[in-house]
Amino acid sequence: MKPVSKPVSTTLLLSIDLFGTFVFALQGASTAVQHELDLLGIMVLAFATALGGGIVRDVLIGAIPPNSIKDWRYPATAFFAAAVVFLGHAYVSQIPYWPLIALDAAGLGLFAIAGAAKALDFGINPFLAILLGGVTGVGGGTIRDILLAQVPNVLRADIYAAAALLGATILVLGIQLKLRPALASTLGIFTCFTLRMVAVHQHWNLPKVLNR
Amino acid sequence: MKPVSKPVSTTLLLSIDLFGTFVFALQGASTAVQHELDLLGIMVLAFATALGGGIVRDVLIGAIPPNSIKDWRYPATAFFAAAVVFLGHAYVSQIPYWPLIALDAAGLGLFAIAGAAKALDFGINPFLAILLGGVTGVGGGTIRDILLAQVPNVLRADIYAAAALLGATILVLGIQLKLRPALASTLGIFTCFTLRMVAVHQHWNLPKVLNR
Amino acid sequence: MKPVSKPVSTTLLLSIDLFGTFVFALQGASTAVQHELDLLGIMVLAFATALGGGIVRDVLIGAIPPNSIKDWRYPATAFFAAAVVFLGHAYVSQIPYWPLIALDAAGLGLFAIAGAAKALDFGINPFLAILLGGVTGVGGGTIRDILLAQVPNVLRADIYAAAALLGATILVLGIQLKLRPALASTLGIFTCFTLRMVAVHQHWNLPKVLNR
Numbered sequence: 001m002k003p004v005s006k007p008v009s010t011t012l013l014l015s016i017d018l019f020g021t022f023v024f025a026l027q028g029a030s031t032a033v034q035h036e037l038d039l040l041g042i043m044v045l046a047f048a049t050a051l052g053g054g055i056v057r058d059v060l061i062g063a064i065p066p067n068s069i070k071d072w073r074y075p076a077t078a079f080f081a082a083a084v085v086f087l088g089h090a091y092v093s094q095i096p097y098w099p100l101i102a103l104d105a106a107g108l109g110l111f112a113i114a115g116a117a118k119a120l121d122f123g124i125n126p127f128l129a130i131l132l133g134g135v136t137g138v139g140g141g142t143i144r145d146i147l148l149a150q151v152p153n154v155l156r157a158d159i160y161a162a163a164a165l166l167g168a169t170i171l172v173l174g175i176q177l178k179l180r181p182a183l184a185s186t187l188g189i190f191t192c193f194t195l196r197m198v199a200v201h202q203h204w205n206l207p208k209v210l211n212r
Numbered sequence: 213m214k215p216v217s218k219p220v221s222t223t224l225l226l227s228i229d230l231f232g233t234f235v236f237a238l239q240g241a242s243t244a245v246q247h248e249l250d251l252l253g254i255m256v257l258a259f260a261t262a263l264g265g266g267i268v269r270d271v272l273i274g275a276i277p278p279n280s281i282k283d284w285r286y287p288a289t290a291f292f293a294a295a296v297v298f299l300g301h302a303y304v305s306q307i308p309y310w311p312l313i314a315l316d317a318a319g320l321g322l323f324a325i326a327g328a329a330k331a332l333d334f335g336i337n338p339f340l341a342i343l344l345g346g347v348t349g350v351g352g353g354t355i356r357d358i359l360l361a362q363v364p365n366v367l368r369a370d371i372y373a374a375a376a377l378l379g380a381t382i383l384v385l386g387i388q389l390k391l392r393p394a395l396a397s398t399l400g401i402f403t404c405f406t407l408r409m410v411a412v413h414q415h416w417n418l419p420k421v422l423n424r
Numbered sequence: 425m426k427p428v429s430k431p432v433s434t435t436l437l438l439s440i441d442l443f444g445t446f447v448f449a450l451q452g453a454s455t456a457v458q459h460e461l462d463l464l465g466i467m468v469l470a471f472a473t474a475l476g477g478g479i480v481r482d483v484l485i486g487a488i489p490p491n492s493i494k495d496w497r498y499p500a501t502a503f504f505a506a507a508v509v510f511l512g513h514a515y516v517s518q519i520p521y522w523p524l525i526a527l528d529a530a531g532l533g534l535f536a537i538a539g540a541a542k543a544l545d546f547g548i549n550p551f552l553a554i555l556l557g558g559v560t561g562v563g564g565g566t567i568r569d570i571l572l573a574q575v576p577n578v579l580r581a582d583i584y585a586a587a588a589l590l591g592a593t594i595l596v597l598g599i600q601l602k603l604r605p606a607l608a609s610t611l612g613i614f615t616c617f618t619l620r621m622v623a624v625h626q627h628w629n630l631p632k633v634l635n636r
Contacts, residue, residue, distance in 0.1 A: 032579075038630035039587055041579040055484070060267070061277040064486040065548065072551045089633040124277065127284045142359075147566075149575045151361045155244075155253040162252055206250035272479070276489040336489065339496045354571075363573045367456075367465040374464055418462035421513040 014118065014186035016110045016185075017067070018077050023107035025050035025081030026092070027100075031207050035148060045144055046082035047075060053139025057115050057132050061122040068180055078090035101174070101193070101200055102193075109192035112164035112187050113171045126172045133168025134161055160174075162206060167192025225329065225410040228397075229266070229279070229324045230289050235319035237262035237293030237310075239303070240356050245301055247360060256296035259287060265351025269327050303329050312393055313412055314405075317375070321404035323395050324376035325351035325383045338384045345380025346373055349404075371411035374418060379404025436543065440534045440609075441478070442493070442501050447531035449474035449505030450516070451524075452568050457513055457571060469568055470506035471499060477563025480536075481539050483555050485546040515618070525624055533616035536588035537595045538560035538607050550596045556583055557592025561616075583623035586630060591616025 028049025032042040051068040058066030085092050117135025119129035138154045138161045145152035154161045161174040167188040174184025198204070240261025244254040263280040270278030280286040297304050327348025331341035350366045350373045357364035366373045379400040386396025411418070452473025475492040482490030492498040509516050525602040539560025543553035562578045562585045569576035578585045591612040598608025622628070 001414060033633050035579075036632060037579050039629050039630050042633075044585070057273060059483060060277055060281050064276070064488070065484055065546075068553055069484050069548065069556070072549055075552065075555060086633060122277075123282065125284055128287065131287060132281070145575060146358060146361075146570060147579060148571075149361055152359060155247075155249050155256060161256070167604060195568055202417055205254050208245075208248060208250050271483060272489055272493050276488070336491075336493065337496055340493055340499065341501060344493070358570060358573075361573055364571060367459075367461050367468060367571060373468070418464050420460060420462050421457050421466075421510060 002193065006020040013114055016114045018073060020107045020110035021050040021074055021077045022081050023103050024111070024140055025078040026085060027104055027107070029082045029085035030089075030092060030141070031144060033085060033093075039086060042086055042128065043082045045080055045147065046085070047078045048147060049140040049144040050078040050081070051075070052141065052143035053111060053136040053141075054115065056139045057118065057136045057212070060132065060135075061119055061124055063122060064153065073119070090140075102197065105193045105196040105200075106189075108137045108160070108164055108196060109167050109189035112167045112192055113188040116168035116171050116188075117175075117181070120175060126176060130165060130168045130172050133171070134165040137161070137164030137168075159195060159204050159206060163192045163199065166195055225243040225326055228326045230285060232319045232322035232326065233262040233286055234293050235291045235315050236323070236352055237290040238297060239316055239319070240352070241294045241297035242304060243356060245305070245358070251298060251333065254298055255291055255294045256360065258297070259290045261352040261356040262290040262293070262360060263287070263352065264355035265323060265348045265353075265414065266327065268351045269348045272344065272347075273331055273336055275330070275334060314409065315406045317408040317412075318401075319402035320349045320372070320376055320408060321379050323352075324379045324404055325400040327381035328383050328400075329387075329393070332384065332387060338388060342377060342380045342384050345383070349373070349376030349380075371407060371416050371418060375404045375408040375411065378407055408423060437538050440538045442497060444531045444534035444538065445474040445498055446503045446505050447527050448564055449502040450509060451528055451531070452514060452564070453506045453509035454513075455568060455572070457505055457509060457517070466510055467503055467506045469571065470509070471502045472566040472571060473564040474502040474505070475499070475564065476567035477535060477560045477565075478539065480563045481542065481560045484556065485543055485548055486557075487542070487546060487617040493526055494561065526621065529617045529620040529624075530613075532561045532584070532588055532620060533591050533613035535564075536616055537612040540592035540595050541599075541605070541610075543575045544596065544599060550600060554589060554592045554596050557595070558589045561585070561588030561592075583619060583628050583630060587616045587623065610613070 011014075026048040028045040028047075029042045031049070032045040035041075036089035037045065051074055054074075055068055056065045056067075058064065112133040116129045116133030119132040119137075120126070126133060142152040142154050169188075170191050174187060175181065179187075180186050237258040240257040240259075241254045244257040245248040247253075249257065255258070263286055267278045267280055267288075270276065270280075324345040328341045328345030330348075332338070336344060350364075354364040354366050381400075382403050383396050383400035386399055387393065391399075445545045449470040452469040452471075453466045455473070456469040459465075461469065474496055479490045479492055480489065480499075483490075528593030536557040542560075543556040544550070548556060562576075566576040566578050593612075594615050595608050595612035598611055599605065603611075
């Protein structure tokens with residue numbers, strides 16, 4: 001299956017994807033170090049966290065082989081981040097809490113918006129493009145947690161996937177309203193990032209069923 | 213890849229799929245509530261339990277994008293079931309044991325038969341179509357259990373996947389014997405449902421290796 | 425997507441694949457017996473361990489439906505191995521440690537090399553073909569461990585995936601240097617096998633980050 005329309009913005013997508021890949025790979029590699037995994041474990045978790053969500057999206061929309069398998073720059077970026085963490089862990093581990101949360105929130109926004117945009121390019125309907133944006137944003141972290149035999153973050157209380165879905169919704173609405181793609185993307189990324197940061201700061205959570 | 217023959221029965225497949233989706237989504241959402249997950253966790257488990265098996269089947273037979281990604285009615289049905297459980301949990305949690313087991317057994321039979329029929333439509337050979345029927349039936353529940361970091365039901369003692377495989381076998385044999393598709397489907401669903409219900413009632417299990 | 429060049433060696437690939445399938449299926453089935461799973465659990469783990477890696481590779485390179493879904497000989501081989509373990513477990517469980525390690529190392533080498541070769545046949549670039557060789561070698565065992573809710577072997581210390589990647593690298597370099605495919609394959613399999621055996625014997629591990 002080929003994209004049915006001119007890509008929303010090919011170069012933008014590539015830059016966004018590679019920056020998000022680097023950020024998420026750093027995060028996956030750091031998690032691997034915390035779990036005392038060896039060099040290969042660090043590489044595997046960097047790759048899975050950074051590229052897992054996009055691979056699942058690409059398989060589902062029919063963009064096969066997925067970008068991360070067709071284009072060496074994706075895995076190279078992920079492994080570069082793994083090397084940074086492996087060699088510089090003494091420094092990486094001293095990065096304080098808030099910059100880490102901010103980097104992760106930025107990666108989440110970038111991936112969610114890029115994921116929804118690519119789904120639209122492949123003719124997926126808007127409602128499902130939003131879902132695929134969410135999958136792209138949280139998929140890699142979910143695979144990371146599954147590999148570590150833990151219940152994934154996305155299922156535990158916290159506004160994380162919700163921020164990704166909201167950002168993707170803004171992008172899709174923007175495109176429907178004929179906003180310029182760069183503007184719609186920026187609004188989506190900004191919304192996702194802001195909601196995530198405020199939610200962490202305010203300890204916001206989604207509601208649970210009360211009457212158990 | 214396109215279906216190689218006229219679909220066994222397109223409308224039947226759609227109705228079966230949506231009913232099975234609703235039943236399995238109810239079940240996934242209830243499991244999420246038992247694990248005290250939030251609203252998004254309930255939606256994720258409803259989606260994964262209801263649509264995971266069919267998505268895996270569709271990717272493997274080359275029906276890409278999978279139905280659940282192409283057709284908004286599938287995720288909408290799953291999320292509707294999630295909303296029913298979220299809003300009406302006080303009532304849903306009072307449904308007694310046997311109706312729940314019966315609903316789940318019905319969903320299992322519907323999915324196994326629909327899965328095997330779709331695989332046949334795509335030119336998969338009969339032996340593998342039976343396996344894909346089994347995957348469609350138990351795949352969603354398996355993904356649900358993996359997300360909850362539990363050993364999936366399908367691996368634990370109980371006649372569950374076996375009922376799905378038997379139902380799929382009946383359908384495939386029926387089609388080979390030139391039975392009308394609606395008849396072969398009904399026989400397959402009925403067999404799967406009955407075997408599952410009797411197995412739960414009688415505590416039947418498959419044999420294990422004895423001489424350990 | 426079709427292979428872009430003449431397959432490196434079709435018959436060799438088939439024989440390698442079926443032998444590797446049998447070996448890995450024996451291993452998955454034995455693991456199932458150790459976890460006291462029933463007959464169906466034994467079949468599922470035999471199938472997943474033996475065919476999971478190749479299915480993931482085939483989906484990622486666009487060889488859909490995957491061989492294991494198109495060709496009944498693959499699942500039949502896996503289920504035959506499951507039957508051997510189920511019926512003959514008294515004997516299978518007495519096979520000593522080293523032959524088991526050697527069989528597994530042979531399977532690893534065969535799968536890694538066959539995986540990288542098939543990726544090259546489908547026009548994947550050499551760096552990514554090596555990664556896909558690694559995925560083919562360790563993917564099945566990883567899925568087996570995920571189903572058992574355990575952190576997969578590939579993430580725990582041990583030279584396992586590293587041996588698969590080295591073997592795949594030898595094959596890909598050999599093909600680039602215009603060696604005969606059979607020679608490049610043999611060198612790759614031999615290297616992977618030898619590194620794995622020596623690593624187990626000498627308790628070699630990959631480095632971890634020290635300054636935590």
